Every structure is written in structure tokens, then in C-alpha cells.
Amino acid sequence: MTRSTHIVALVVAAGKGERVGGDLPKQYWKIGGKAVIAHAVDALAAHPAIAAVHVVIGAGQEELYSKAIGTRLLPAPVIGGASRRDSVLRGLAAIEGASHVLIHDAARPNLPGAVIDRLVEALEHHPGAIPGLPVADTLARGTDILGDVVPRDQLYRVQTPQAFQFDAIVAAHRAWPDDREATDDAQVARAAGHRVAIVPGDALLAKITFGEDIAVAEQRMAARMIARTGLGFD
Ligand code: CTP
Ligand code: MG
DSSP states (O other): OOTTOOEEEEEEEOOOOTTTOSSSOGGGSEETTEEHHHHHHHHHHTSTTEEEEEEEEOTTOHHHHHHHHTTOOOOOOEEOOSSHHHHHHHHHHTOOSOSEEEEEETTOOOOOHHHHHHHHHHTTTOSEEEEEEEOOSOEEEESSSEEEEEOOTTOEEEOSOEEEEHHHHHHHHHHSOTTSOOSSSHHHHHHTTOOEEEEEOOGGGOOOOSHHHHHHHHHHHHHHHHHHHSOOOO
């Protein structure tokens, strides 16, 4: 990366966590005494290539956010929209002077620095890069009755952070039709004609989507902590 490189992170945390259910959105649940969103923010902020971490939060979640973030010094949060893409667009609009951006789901608290390394390296040669995990299970179509098996070679589970040249992803999002859903940013970049590299993802990066995923994220976090320090959570 050249001297003019200025990589920032954008964490989207404006969702309601409807599939997990309950009153407290999943990004504010605590793992090891620290909110899920704070784990995601800290992993990005700790990486030497990332100059700043911007966060998009839900309207009415200001207090939850400031409690979760505590004394961390971050730019003022941006209020998100009704869809993830809406939230991303609002977040991108608040960022100035970035050459590249890593867009990350707050609901992925386990973010290994090695994945960020791979993304940043891939940005040297591509306008976009995403972490992907090859699908390991047999895939099949079906209703309640088994249909055709889908060949799984060349199929990936796509994760975040997703890394892009800043101007390219902004223009791509503006060109995407407003009435069409986008579950991630890479499909938006690709639709605008950009080549997006796939780098190895990590099982740790799994998103908290359903209630049972919180316990899995907690176990993985504790295992990482023990591997690093020899100590688990209190
Ligand atoms: N997100 C967002 N703004 C939205 C919707 C989602 O910033 N309007 C964020 C979520 O906070 C999450 C990430 O996008 O960090 C991935 O979305 P998802 O896992 O779908 O989270 P939720 O939308 O909160 O969950 P659900 O779909 O179950 O309601
Ligand atoms: Mg959602």
C-alpha cells in the first residue's frame, strides 16, 4: 500500500436482531463481560493498518451504544436505516478522506487479525476483497423431501469484513436499485463490475444470527483467550 493509503473500518450495528429475539439487540449482548459490538470494534481498532473505526447504530440505541463503547475514542456514531444496505450507505456518507474501507457486521465479534491482514494485502491488487469459507457439508435442494445435490466445489460461505476501494463501493451502492435487497456489500460491488477477491475466511468469524449462536461465539472467544493468555473468562 502506498503512502496515500488511508484504510478505515465501518461497523454496521443498526439491526434489531429479530431472529435472535428478545428486547436487547444481539450486538449489545455481553460475551466475557464485554458487548459483542465492542469485541468487533476492538479487533478492527487494534489492527495497525486501520486508521479509524466508524460505527452505524440504530435510532434509539444511543444509550446502549455509549454504555457498550465506554471510554473508547471513536468518531460520533451514525444513525442507520431500515435495511443493512441503508445503514452502510449512511455510514459511508459520514466518512471523509478514506482510500479504502472494511465494512464489518457488529454481529461478528470474533475477528482474527490474520483475516484483516489478508484483506489488506488483497486490496493491493483488487478493488475489493472478502473472506470466504469453502462449504464443507453436502448441499442439496429439497422441500421436506430430498431433491438434487448441488455441487459444492466453488461454493463459499461469505463473511465480513469486506474490503473495498472507497470510491468504488460508494458508487456501487449508489447504482444498486433501492428496491432490491443486498445481504452484503460484495454483491453490490460485483454488480457494478468490480472484481472481488476471495481470501481465506475463518470459522471464528461466524455471524450471530440465531439465539444459539451467542453461546457458540462465547465458547470460541473463551477458547481464543485461553490460547493467548492461558486464562479464560472470570
Ligand atoms: N444491520 C444494520 N442495519 C440494518 C440491519 C442490519 O446495520 N437495518 C447490521 C446488523 O446490526 C448486523 C449486520 O447488519 O451487525 C448483519 O445483519 P443481521 O445479522 O441480519 O442483523 P439484524 O438485522 O440485526 O438481525 P435480524 O435480521 O435477525 O433482525
Ligand atoms: Mg437482518
